[in-house]
Amino acid sequence: MNILTTIEKRNSGEPEFLQAVNEVAEYIIPFIGENPKFEKYKVFERMAEPERVLIFRVPWVDDAGEIQINRGYRVQMNSAIGPYKGGLRFHPSVNLSVLKFLAFEQTFKNSLTGLPMGGAKGGSDFDPKGKSDAEVMRFCQSFMTELYRHIGPDLDVPAGDIGVGKREIGYLFGQYKRLKNEFTGVLTGKGFEWGGSRIRPEATGYGLIYFVQEIFKDEGKTLEGKVIAISGSGNVAQFAAEKSIQCGAKVVTMSDSNGYIYDPEGIDFEKLAFITNLKEIRRGRISEYINAYPSANYVADAKPWAVPCDIALPCATQNELNETDAQQLINNGCRFVAEGANMPCTREAVAIFNKQKITYVPGKAANAGGVAVSGLEMTQNSLRYAWVKDKVDDRLKMIIRGIHATCVKYGKEADGHINYEKGANIGGFVKVAEAMIDQGVV
Numbered sequence: 411m412n413i414l415t416t417i418e419k420r421n422s423g424e425p426e427f428l429q430a431v432n433e434v435a436e437y438i439i440p441f442i443g444e445n446p447k448f449e450k451y452k453v454f455e456r457m458a459e460p461e462r463v464l465i466f467r468v469p470w471v472d473d474a475g476e477i478q479i480n481r482g483y484r485v486q487m488n489s490a491i492g493p494y495k496g497g498l499r500f501h502p503s504v505n506l507s508v509l510k511f512l513a514f515e516q517t518f519k520n521s522l523t524g525l526p527m528g529g530a531k532g533g534s535d536f537d538p539k540g541k542s543d544a545e546v547m548r549f550c551q552s553f554m555t556e557l558y559r560h561i562g563p564d565l566d567v568p569a570g571d572i573g574v575g576k577r578e579i580g581y582l583f584g585q586y587k588r589l590k591n592e593f594t595g596v597l598t599g600k601g602f603e604w605g606g607s608r609i610r611p612e613a614t615g616y617g618l619i620y621f622v623q624e625i626f627k628d629e630g631k632t633l634e635g636k637v638i639a640i641s642g643s644g645n646v647a648q649f650a651a652e653k654s655i656q657c658g659a660k661v662v663t664m665s666d667s668n669g670y671i672y673d674p675e676g677i678d679f680e681k682l683a684f685i686t687n688l689k690e691i692r693r694g695r696i697s698e699y700i701n702a703y704p705s706a707n708y709v710a711d712a713k714p715w716a717v718p719c720d721i722a723l724p725c726a727t728q729n730e731l732n733e734t735d736a737q738q739l740i741n742n743g744c745r746f747v748a749e750g751a752n753m754p755c756t757r758e759a760v761a762i763f764n765k766q767k768i769t770y771v772p773g774k775a776a777n778a779g780g781v782a783v784s785g786l787e788m789t790q791n792s793l794r795y796a797w798v799k800d801k802v803d804d805r806l807k808m809i810i811r812g813i814h815a816t817c818v819k820y821g822k823e824a825d826g827h828i829n830y831e832k833g834a835n836i837g838g839f840v841k842v843a844e845a846m847i848d849q850g851v852v
């Protein structure tokens with residue numbers, strides 16, 4: 411039976427996970443064909459099977475005194491090159507398939523950073539939207555009351571993802587410290603005052619723009635005056651927008667799960683500060699933007715891909731950009747797509763980008779800046795030291811340059827076009843695969 415048939419049979423009913431595996435397989439299976447040792451040691455088959463999956467009950471009491479029950483998960487995918495590392499997602503759509511796809515992607519992404527981090531992901535179907543701070547705290551405490559047994563600074567170091575920001579990391583860290591009676595770097599994305607790294611909040615969004623700048627640099631271009639469509643309005647979207655504006659680009663859209671805003675004059679620093687306050691403090695909806703800035707439009711129940719732009723940065727969630735969106739973006743002049751989110755483009759959308767030679771950068775390369783700075787936070791915690799902002803930012807730029815170079819090395823095609831997806835998948839695979847062979851059949 412061929413490799414993919416076995417994996418598909420074993421994971422039937424997990425569409426997101428199989429989508430992620432199929433994407434990687436498209437490039438890795440031919441690569442394995444040219445490098446038979448990887449076949450002999452069944453490296454790809456082993457990489458597609460998590461080392462461990464934890465599923466647990468998370469009971470908590472809401473503000474009305476009612477008992478609520480959610481499901482918690484941690485998928486510890488691969489520890490060949492370092493401790494498990496990857497975020498926690500709190501969102502009603504969370505299930506095993508989604509977390510396995512994210513943990514699988516994370517393994518390749520972490521490898522690309524060049525830092526010693528394995529791959530993991532976790533979370534819960536808990537929805538923080540509409541919950542009080544006290545409810546979020548009680549949920550986080552209950553979640554950590556089980557998770558703490560399975561993580562540690564040299565074992566597994568979770569961080570944030572959708573629905574998990576500084577507030578949630580604080581509650582999770584507080585409970586871990588209380589249960590273990592020790593102050594260690596068991597989570598990243600911590601507050602600066604208690605072990606967090608400078609630039610970690612900004613890192614995913616900034617890293618995404620640094621990656622686009624690397625591509626433009628090779629072509630002798632800059633971001634000055636470029637029109638950018640961004641989806642999402644959370645952590646990644648906000649800091650991708652901030653860095654884009656700093657570089658002289660014009661950001662015209664942002665969105666949430668209810669719809670998007672289109673501001674043809676561009677979202678400037680003041681307007682972005684309004685969005686940050688709206689999302690991080692008031693926890694409101696993006697539709698409120700047009701009350702403050704009436705010259706912008708709000709489009710309900712839609713994604714921002716019909717808007718003319720030079721560059722599209724999907725920064726919300728998986729499968730948010732399909733083949734119709736891809737063709738519409740191209741018809742409107744878009745020539746660059748870089749994923750701030752994990753797997754936001756469907757396979758059909760990517761096929762259209764590849765066929766029409768649109769520069770497309772997958773999330774495992776383009777959004778690796780976040781986990782890279784998490785890795786630097788782990789380093790600082792081990793040193794019991796805190797680097798200044800510029801030092802972390804310089805390291806982030808250096809890591810992104812390295813990832814770009816790896817993609818070019820493995821992804822350059824005969825006609826000079828760079829297939830970043832091919833480059834990222836092969837580049838991420840090689841290091842993990844070699845480590846797995848070195849460590850025997852485990």
Ligand SMILES: NC(=O)C1=CN([C@@H]2O[C@H](COP(=O)(O)OP(=O)(O)OC[C@H]3O[C@@H](n4cnc5c(N)ncnc54)[C@H](O)[C@@H]3O)[C@@H](O)[C@H]2O)C=CC1
Nearest residue numbers: 571572573614642643644645646666667726751752777780
């Ligand atoms: N936070 C980080 O450091 C990293 C995050 N990512 C990825 O970036 C994406 C966004 O994550 P964050 O910004 O951290 O989360 P966040 O919770 O700060 O923001 C999520 C954003 O996505 C929107 N969203 C969620 N579900 C949606 C849906 N079904 N349709 C449309 N919009 C939706 C939300 O309204 C919000 O604007 C995710 O795919 C995440 O896995 C990737 C690398 C690192």
Ligand SMILES: O=C(O)CCC(=O)C(=O)O
Nearest residue numbers: 496497569571780781784
């Ligand atoms: O910072 C981290 O450890 C995880 C970031 C993350 O979840 C991701 O890269 O998707």
